[in-house]
Amino acid sequence: MRGVNKVILIGNLGRDPDVQFLEGNIAVAKFSLATTETFKDRAGKLISQTEWHTVVLWRGLAELAQKYLHKGSLVYIEGRLRTRSWEDKEGNKKFATEVVGDNLVMLDKRMDVNNGDHPAAHHHSGGQGSGSHGEGYTGVEIPPMSEPADDLPF
Amino acid sequence: MRGVNKVILIGNLGRDPDVQFLEGNIAVAKFSLATTETFKDRAGKLISQTEWHTVVLWRGLAELAQKYLHKGSLVYIEGRLRTRSWEDKEGNKKFATEVVGDNLVMLDKRMDVNNGDHPAAHHHSGGQGSGSHGEGYTGVEIPPMSEPADDLPF
Amino acid sequence: MRGVNKVILIGNLGRDPDVQFLEGNIAVAKFSLATTETFKDRAGKLISQTEWHTVVLWRGLAELAQKYLHKGSLVYIEGRLRTRSWEDKEGNKKFATEVVGDNLVMLDKRMDVNNGDHPAAHHHSGGQGSGSHGEGYTGVEIPPMSEPADDLPF
Amino acid sequence: MRGVNKVILIGNLGRDPDVQFLEGNIAVAKFSLATTETFKDRAGKLISQTEWHTVVLWRGLAELAQKYLHKGSLVYIEGRLRTRSWEDKEGNKKFATEVVGDNLVMLDKRMDVNNGDHPAAHHHSGGQGSGSHGEGYTGVEIPPMSEPADDLPF
DNA sequence: TTTT
DNA sequence: TTTT
Numbered sequence: 120m121r122g123v124n125k126v127i128l129i130g131n132l133g134r135d136p137d138v139q140f141l142e143g144n145i146a147v148a149k150f151s152l153a154t155t156e157t158f159k160d161r162a163g164k165l166i167s168q169t170e171w172h173t174v175v176l177w178r179g180l181a182e183l184a185q186k187y188l189h190k191g192s193l194v195y196i197e198g199r200l201r202t203r204s205w206e207d208k209e210g211n212k213k214f215a216t217e218v219v220g221d222n223l224v225m226l227d228k229r230m231d232v233n234n235g236d237h238p239a240a241h242h243h244s245g246g247q248g249s250g251s252h253g254e255g256y257t258g259v260e261i262p263p264m265s266e267p268a269d270d271l272p273f
Numbered sequence: 274m275r276g277v278n279k280v281i282l283i284g285n286l287g288r289d290p291d292v293q294f295l296e297g298n299i300a301v302a303k304f305s306l307a308t309t310e311t312f313k314d315r316a317g318k319l320i321s322q323t324e325w326h327t328v329v330l331w332r333g334l335a336e337l338a339q340k341y342l343h344k345g346s347l348v349y350i351e352g353r354l355r356t357r358s359w360e361d362k363e364g365n366k367k368f369a370t371e372v373v374g375d376n377l378v379m380l381d382k383r384m385d386v387n388n389g390d391h392p393a394a395h396h397h398s399g400g401q402g403s404g405s406h407g408e409g410y411t412g413v414e415i416p417p418m419s420e421p422a423d424d425l426p427f
Numbered sequence: 428m429r430g431v432n433k434v435i436l437i438g439n440l441g442r443d444p445d446v447q448f449l450e451g452n453i454a455v456a457k458f459s460l461a462t463t464e465t466f467k468d469r470a471g472k473l474i475s476q477t478e479w480h481t482v483v484l485w486r487g488l489a490e491l492a493q494k495y496l497h498k499g500s501l502v503y504i505e506g507r508l509r510t511r512s513w514e515d516k517e518g519n520k521k522f523a524t525e526v527v528g529d530n531l532v533m534l535d536k537r538m539d540v541n542n543g544d545h546p547a548a549h550h551h552s553g554g555q556g557s558g559s560h561g562e563g564y565t566g567v568e569i570p571p572m573s574e575p576a577d578d579l580p581f
Numbered sequence: 582m583r584g585v586n587k588v589i590l591i592g593n594l595g596r597d598p599d600v601q602f603l604e605g606n607i608a609v610a611k612f613s614l615a616t617t618e619t620f621k622d623r624a625g626k627l628i629s630q631t632e633w634h635t636v637v638l639w640r641g642l643a644e645l646a647q648k649y650l651h652k653g654s655l656v657y658i659e660g661r662l663r664t665r666s667w668e669d670k671e672g673n674k675k676f677a678t679e680v681v682g683d684n685l686v687m688l689d690k691r692m693d694v695n696n697g698d699h700p701a702a703h704h705h706s707g708g709q710g711s712g713s714h715g716e717g718y719t720g721v722e723i724p725p726m727s728e729p730a731d732d733l734p735f
Numbered sequence: 736t737t738t739t
Numbered sequence: 740t741t742t743t
Contacts (some may be wrong), residue, residue, distance in 0.1 A: 121619055121742090122592040122615070124632055125351075127585060128585060128586055131584075156584060156585075170662060171664065195277060195503075199618070199632070200634060200680075214677065216662075224437060225275070228536050275463060276436070276462035278464055279434070279436070281433040281434075282432060282433070283688075284737075287736030288736055288737085308431060308432040309430045309737080309739085310507070311429055323737080324432055324509060326432075326510075344736080345738070346737090347688070347737090349591060353478070355478060368522065368523065370522075370524035380591075381690070382743095429686050429687070429739085503585060532585060592741075593741035594740085594741065594742095614741080615742070617741085690739095
């Protein structure tokens with residue numbers, strides 16, 4: 120049975136993204152994202168709850184992250200959960216659950232992806248990772264298929 | 274500013290999908306979907322509320338709908354809202370809001386998209402629309418990009 | 428069969444919210460929200476598509492909208508679709524699909540709901556509707572139930 | 582800044598839920614959920630990817646799970662991510678990310694929550710946990726607030 | 736117009 | 740560990 124595995128987050132980066140380039144010049148970005156929800160408990164007291172997520176972005180999205188995101192950036196992330204497991208050097212089984220993003224919207228004022236020549240990034244910590252990756256950024260969001268014009272026969 | 278326009282529905286088709294083929298043999302499917310939510314009102318009485326949505330699917334998803342969906346089918350639809358407007362013959366302005374689906378999961382038992390040679394469709398009302406569209410179905414869900422193997426350097 | 432009817436929007440208000448107070452001093456806010464999505468079409472051209480939604484908020488959320496939202500505000504709205512129909516004076520059947528919000532997050536910088544004594548609303552167009560509703564706003568988000576502490580026996 | 586932390590899953594239970602009752606007769610259910618997504622990789626090959634999630638439900642939802650869910654059940658879960666950390670007996674830091682559900686829809690045919698006196702559960706493995714909790718289940722989904730009738734002044 |  |  121096919122299923123659904125979807126995560127939607129809005130929150131702030133805890134640090135600048137860590138971006139690396141794999142073979143083939145494939146960018147991978149990783150960062151921590153804090154989502155804070157506020158609600159009232161049963162006694163009516165306002166409770167503020169912060170949860171930290173590990174977000175992983177690939178390719179074009181990773182390059183976007185490198186260019187425009189930094190510590191404190193407010194972003195919308197849509198993605199899916201993935202849990203990886205491995206053994207550390209002591210042989211202990213470890214698990215880590217990450218959100219692999221496949222959509223990213225920057226919510227900071229004056230930070231538009233789509234005309235983003237001079238975004239208001241206060242700083243970006245520059246080239247972790249390596250590689251000339253300015254080979255023409257291609258596409259953030261490629262919908263399954265584009266559609267014919269609106270003149271539907273319905 | 275980029276935004277988000279996302280709809281998630283689980284419900285039953287009110288009728289068999291209406292499928293048409295546009296120039297270029299592009300399939301478009303349209304159907305009504307009922308979502309029923311049940312909750313308690315303030316007095317604690319169980320309220321059941323049914324909402325009807327118009328769902329539009331394109332291309333591969335439309336062909337899937339034609340092959341596997343029928344009146345009563347239970348589906349998960351992910352898509353976006355689109356409102357169209359026009360004038361009818363009397364010159365009245367008309368609006369219609371539709372959900373343009375870009376992901377579809379069939380939730381009826383024994384109806385799997387992915388090995389779907391002989392789905393347990395109780396019936397499908399056959400060829401509305403027209404056209405030889407059996408030219409090899411290609412892809413329901415194409416994630417933005419596939420990823421390299423799991424050996425990440427993090 | 429129970430279903431799901433969920434909408435998630437991020438966009439900007441096209442005008443100040445229209446807020447009214449029904450009997451019992453129940454607030455209802457209504458506004459248009461523009462969501463703009465940008466993607467590449469098949470030819471690789473960047474397409475920017477704006478969709479307008481009618482958002483309706485009730486009670487506490489409506490009061491929040493009145494206090495803090497204005498034309499241009501960037502918000503996250505989570506809600507459900509509802510289509511209403513009626514006949515206009517000429518007897519024409521009319522339909523309108525709205526998003527009834529049950530969660531609201533303000534995304535403009537310096538507009539935090541949770542310490543919101545002096546939000547950076549540049550203006551709010553003041554008291555349409557009526558009623559003394561400044562009795563201390565209480566609660567935006569009431570999760571189904573609060574939970575006991577974290578010392579779970581798992 | 583308030584944020585958003587939302588997860589949406591559709592998948593099958595790997596085992597019967599483990600249900601426990603805390604002080605105050607508060608039910609907590611826990612189970613593994615498999616979500617399987619199928620897509621084509623770059624080479625066009627169909628890839629099927631299964632991800633396992635730990636789902637935690639509280640109170641009414643936990644009681645629902647105990648009564649109606651079992652190994653293999655297909656469910657829709659809406660909730661939020663929560664990562665817990667602790668040290669095991671050897672002093673190793675451990676992390677576990679869970680999905681705390683606040684909405685549940687059962688998708689198996691003939692398993693309706695809302696008239697659920699004799700659901701078609703093929704089996705349920707009975708009373709793990711303890712406690713007399715058959716005191717009449719009340720309420721699955723309590724929307725923030727119910728609304729007045731539809732006669733809106735708009 | 737669906738579904739339980 | 741599920742499901743098709």
